[in-house]
Ligand SMILES: O=P(O)(O)OC[C@H]1O[C@H](OP(=O)(O)OP(=O)(O)O)[C@H](O)[C@@H]1O
């Protein structure tokens with residue numbers, strides 16, 4: 376069923392069940408790769424609050440979890456300027472850092488995050504994202520875990536907003 380958020384109409388795109396099934400698979404891949412490693416998951420607020428919460432319910436290795444807050448989008452457009460609004464509050468020294476994003480679109484945000492974490496003496500850096508738009512991606516940075524590759528169309532739900540609305544939807548909707 377179509378939904379309206381502010382001035383835009385969205386159509387159902389990826390269901391709650393499809394998201395949860397994919398998260399279980401990604402969590403088990405991560406558990407295999409990170410076994411025995413001292414590691415910390417870093418969610419990128421606001422968008423990643425839902426994916427990190429659900430992903431961690433399926434993730435059984437001992438680990439730390441924290442968040443940073445970055446923002447670059449206004450409405451449906453990237454501003455090309457990524458601001459850090461809440462900084463890092465965990466010691467990442469000698470740990471493997473796993474950045475968890477809801478979406479990697481142009482790659483502007485992830486580029487700033489990689490620069491940020493490379494300033495610390497970390498053991499390694501991995502990037503996980505639930506959604507990725509390969510056609511919009513402008514960077515060379517490798518993404519280690521991708522939930523869904525999607526076309527270059529604006530989506531909303533499951534943490535992702537349109538003008539601050541729609542983050543609470545449990546499924547993903549695509550702009551009509
Ligand atoms: O690859 P990019 O083009 O940089 O887009 C991806 C970023 O955009 C969104 O964040 P946004 O800046 O909208 O902030 P939010 O998480 O608070 O919604 C999303 O959560 C990613 O962090």
Ligand code: HPA
Pocket residue numbers: 448478480528529530531535536537
């Ligand atoms: O498609 C999108 N939807 C919501 N937020 C976003 N941030 C980057 N791309 C998107």
